[in-house]
Amino acid sequence: MTEPLVLAELGFPLGIRLTHAFNIVFLTLLIRSGIEILGGHPMLYFNDDCRPGSEWIRFSSKRMFRDRRWTAEDEKQPYTPVVALPGRDNLGLGRFWHFIAVVGWLVTGLVYLLVLATSDQWQRLVPTTWQVFGDAWDAALTYLRLDVPPAGDPYNALQQLTYFGVIFILTPLQVLTGMAMSPALEGRFPWFPRLFGGRQSARSLHFVGLVAFVAFTVHHVALVIAHGLLDGLGAIVLGTETATVAEHALAVGITLAFLAGLVWLHIWATHTSLRRPRAVHDALQPVLDPVQARLLQPLTSRQRYRRADITADPRPNGRPPRHETYQHLAGHGFTDWRFEVSGLVEQPLSLTLDELRDLGPQRQITTHKCIQGWSYVAEWEGLPLSVLLDHCHPTSDARYIVFRTFDDKWEEPGHGEYYSVADLEQARAPQTLLAYGMNGRPLPTAYGAPLRLRLENQLGYNMAKYIRAMELVERYDDIGEGYGGWRPDQLHYGRIAPI
Amino acid sequence: MHGARAGLLAGLALGVVEIVASAVLTREPLLPFQFAAGLLVGPEALAPAFPAAASVALGTVIHLLLSTLLGVAFLAGLALTFQLSARPPLMVLYGVLFGVTVWEVNFLALAPLIAPELTGRLDLATQLWNGIASYCLVYGPVLAVYVIGVRPGVLDRWWRADDSERQT
Numbered sequence: 001m002t003e004p005l006v007l008a009e010l011g012f013p014l015g016i017r018l019t020h021a022f023n024i025v026f027l028t029l030l031i032r033s034g035i036e037i038l039g040g041h042p043m044l045y046f047n048d049d050c051r052p053g054s055e056w057i058r059f060s061s062k063r064m065f066r067d068r069r070w071t072a073e074d075e076k077q078p079y080t081p082v083v084a085l086p087g088r089d090n091l092g093l094g095r096f097w098h099f100i101a102v103v104g105w106l107v108t109g110l111v112y113l114l115v116l117a118t119s120d121q122w123q124r125l126v127p128t129t130w131q132v133f134g135d136a137w138d139a140a141l142t143y144l145r146l147d148v149p150p151a152g153d154p155y156n157a158l159q160q161l162t163y164f165g166v167i168f169i170l171t172p173l174q175v176l177t178g179m180a181m182s183p184a185l186e187g188r189f190p191w192f193p194r195l196f197g198g199r200q201s202a203r204s205l206h207f208v209g210l211v212a213f214v215a216f217t218v219h220h221v222a223l224v225i226a227h228g229l230l231d232g233l234g235a236i237v238l239g240t241e242t243a244t245v246a247e248h249a250l251a252v253g254i255t256l257a258f259l260a261g262l263v264w265l266h267i268w269a270t271h272t273s274l275r276r277p278r279a280v281h282d283a284l285q286p287v288l289d290p291v292q293a294r295l296l297q298p299l300t301s302r303q304r305y306r307r308a309d310i311t312a313d314p315r316p317n318g319r320p321p322r323h324e325t326y327q328h329l330a331g332h333g334f335t336d337w338r339f340e341v342s343g344l345v346e347q348p349l350s351l352t353l354d355e356l357r358d359l360g361p362q363r364q365i366t367t368h369k370c371i372q373g374w375s376y377v378a379e380w381e382g383l384p385l386s387v388l389l390d391h392c393h394p395t396s397d398a399r400y401i402v403f404r405t406f407d408d409k410w411e412e413p414g415h416g417e418y419y420s421v422a423d424l425e426q427a428r429a430p431q432t433l434l435a436y437g438m439n440g441r442p443l444p445t446a447y448g449a450p451l452r453l454r455l456e457n458q459l460g461y462n463m464a465k466y467i468r469a470m471e472l473v474e475r476y477d478d479i480g481e482g483y484g485g486w487r488p489d490q491l492h493y494g495r496i497a498p499i
Numbered sequence: 500m501h502g503a504r505a506g507l508l509a510g511l512a513l514g515v516v517e518i519v520a521s522a523v524l525t526r527e528p529l530l531p532f533q534f535a536a537g538l539l540v541g542p543e544a545l546a547p548a549f550p551a552a553a554s555v556a557l558g559t560v561i562h563l564l565l566s567t568l569l570g571v572a573f574l575a576g577l578a579l580t581f582q583l584s585a586r587p588p589l590m591v592l593y594g595v596l597f598g599v600t601v602w603e604v605n606f607l608a609l610a611p612l613i614a615p616e617l618t619g620r621l622d623l624a625t626q627l628w629n630g631i632a633s634y635c636l637v638y639g640p641v642l643a644v645y646v647i648g649v650r651p652g653v654l655d656r657w658w659r660a661d662d663s664e665r666q667t
Contacts, residue, residue, distance in 0.1 A: 059581045077581070144631070222603075
C-alpha cells in the first residue's frame with residue numbers, strides 16, 4: 001500500500017524558490033512602472049469616451065484651466081521616482097520598463113507552472129475537494145478570534161484558496177486586461193476588450209488588480225510572520241521545512257542580501273533612466289521591438305463601431321501649430337495646401353485636398369487610443385493609403401513612410417518638427433487612412449487639419465496630424481535623432497506602438 | 500489639523516459604539532476602556548482590582564490619542580495619493596478599508612505583540628462587533644464623511660463640474 005503524500009515534507013524545490021524570487025523582482029518593477037504609466041493619464045473610467053468628469057477615480061490634484069482650452073497633455077501628473085519607475089513624467093521609459101518586466105514575469109510564471117505541473121507541488125495550491133470552502137470559513141473565523149488556525153498540509157484551507165486565487169485567477173486577469181489595452185489586439189479582435197466591458201474598463205480592472213497584488217503581498221508577508229518567519233524563510237530560501245538555527249541564520253542572511261539587491265536594482269534603474277534616458281531606450285527597445293513586431297504589429301484592424309458609439313466632443317491632444325505657413329493655409333480653408341509625395345517612388349505626387357478626395361474616400365468608425373491611456377470613438381473619412389501607394393508606385397527598396405507635418409512643436413522649441421514613421425506593410429492595411437474628415441465634417445484643427453494619419457492598430461502618437469508631405473525611405477536612422485518619430489526621438493517612446 | 504479633527508470625531512463615535520456593544524454582548528461596558536488602558540499598563544488593566552476610574556481615564560486618553568493619530572494618517576494617505584477629492588462612494592469605501600486595516604493592525608499585529616494576554620478575553624461575537632464591524636462601519640466611514648463634508652485642500656470639485664464649466 002502506498003504511503004499518503006505529506007506535502008509539508010516535500011519542501012520547495014529549487015525551481016519554486018527561484019521563481020518566487022524572480023516573481024518579487026518583476027512584480028515590483030511592474031508595480032512601479034505601472035504607476036509611471038498611470039501618471040500619463042491619472043484617471044480611470046468605465047466608459048471608452050473618457051469624457052472629463054466621467055472618471056470614477058483620479059490620481060491627480062491638477063486643476064484644468066477654466067479660461068482657456070486645455071489638452072490631454074496638461075492632465076499628466078508627474079509622480080515622484082520614489083514610487084514610479086522612473087518618475088518625473090517619463091511615460092516612454094516607464095512603458096519600456098513595464099513591458100520588459102511583463103516579459104520577465106510571464107517567463108517566470110511559465111517556468112513556475114512547469115515546475116508545478118511536473119511535480120506534486122501543484123497539490124499545495126489546487127483544492128481537490130469542495131470541503132476546502134468550509135475549512136476556509138473555519139480558518140477565517142479562527143483568525144477573527146485572533147488565533148492562528150492549525151497548519152494544513154502545508155497550508156490551511158484559507159491560505160490555499162488565496163494562493164490559488166492569486167495564481168490562477170488574479171494573474172491571468174492581469175495579463176488579459178493588459179492585453180485588452182493593446183490597440184493592435186483591439187483592432188483585430190474588437191470583441192476582446194468588450195469581455196471586460198471595454199478598453200477603459202480593462203484599464204480600470206488592471207489597476208484594481210495591481211491594488212489586489214499589493215494587498216495580497218502585505219497580507220502574505222503578515223501571515224508568514226504570524227505563522228513563523230524563520231521557518232517560512234527556511235522553506236522558501238533553502239527549501240527545508242525543518243531548519244536548524246544555523247540554517248535559519250543563513251536564510252535570513254540570504255533574504256537580506258536579496259532585498260538589498262532588489263533595492264539597489266530599483267535605485268539603479270530609476271537613476272539610470274533619469275540620468276541617461278537614451279542609454280536605457282537603446283538597451284530596452286531592441287529587446288521589446290522584435291517581440292511586438294512579431295506578435296502584435298502584423299494584426300490588422302477590423303473595427304466596425306456603430307454611429308451611436310461615436311464620442312461627442314472627444315478629448316484633443318497637443319496644440320495646433322503656430323507655423324506661419326500653417327496659419328496662412330488654415331486661414332484660407334486649406335485651399336492652397338498641397339500634399340507632397342516623394343522619396344523612393346516612381347511617380348512623385350503633389351495633390352490638393354480636393355484631388356485627395358477625388359481618389360476615393362473611405363469611412364470607418366474606430367477607437368482612438370492615446371498612449372496616455374484615454375480613448376474615444378470617432379468616424380474618420382479619408383483616402384486609403386494603399387490607394388495613394390498604387391498611384392505613386394513605391395520602388396522595391398522602399399520600406400518605411402515618413403510623414404512630415406506643420407507641427408512645429410512650439411511648446412518645446414529647438415526639438416524640430418513633428419514627424420512619424422510607418423512600415424510600408426502597415427500602410428497597405430485596409431483601415432490605414434489619410435483622414436481629412438471626422439464625424440461627418442472636415443477634420444477640425446484640434447484633431448489635425450487638414451490631414452492626419454489613421455493607423456488603427458497603433459497608439460495615437462504614431463498617427464501624425466497636420467500632415468504636409470510623405471516621403472518613402474529605406475531607413476529612418478538619418479532622420480531626426482534616428483528613432484523613427486518625434487516622440488521616440490524626444491520622449492523615448494517606442495517606434496512601433498501596437499501595445 | 501483636519502486629520503486630527505476627523506480622527507477625534509471618528510474616535511468618539513467608535514468609542515460610543517464599542518461601549519454599547521460591550522454592554523449588550525458581554526455586560527461589561529468598561530471592557531473597551533480596559534482594553535485601551537491595557538495597551539499601556541498590560542493585563543493588569545483587565546484585573547478586577549484595577550480601579551474603574553483609572554481605566555476609564557487612561558482608556559479614554561489612549562483611545563482618543565490613537566484615533567486622532569490614525570485620523571491624521573488617513574488624511575495624509577488620501578493627500579499623498581491625490582484622493583482628497585475622491586467621489587463620495589469611493590471615499591466611504593476608503594473609510595471602510597482603512598477601518599479594516601486599523602483593526603488588523605490593532606488587533607492582529609499590535610495587541611498580540613504588546614499585550615498577548617488581552618486577546619483571549621474576546622469571544623467571536625464581541626470581536627466581530629467591537630472589532631471589524633465598528634471599525635469598518637463606524638470609525639472609517641465617519642472619517643470619510645468628514646472628508647466628504649469638508650474636502651480639505653480640494654481646489655477642483657471635478658466630480659460635480661460639467662463640461663461647459665471645465666472647458667471653455
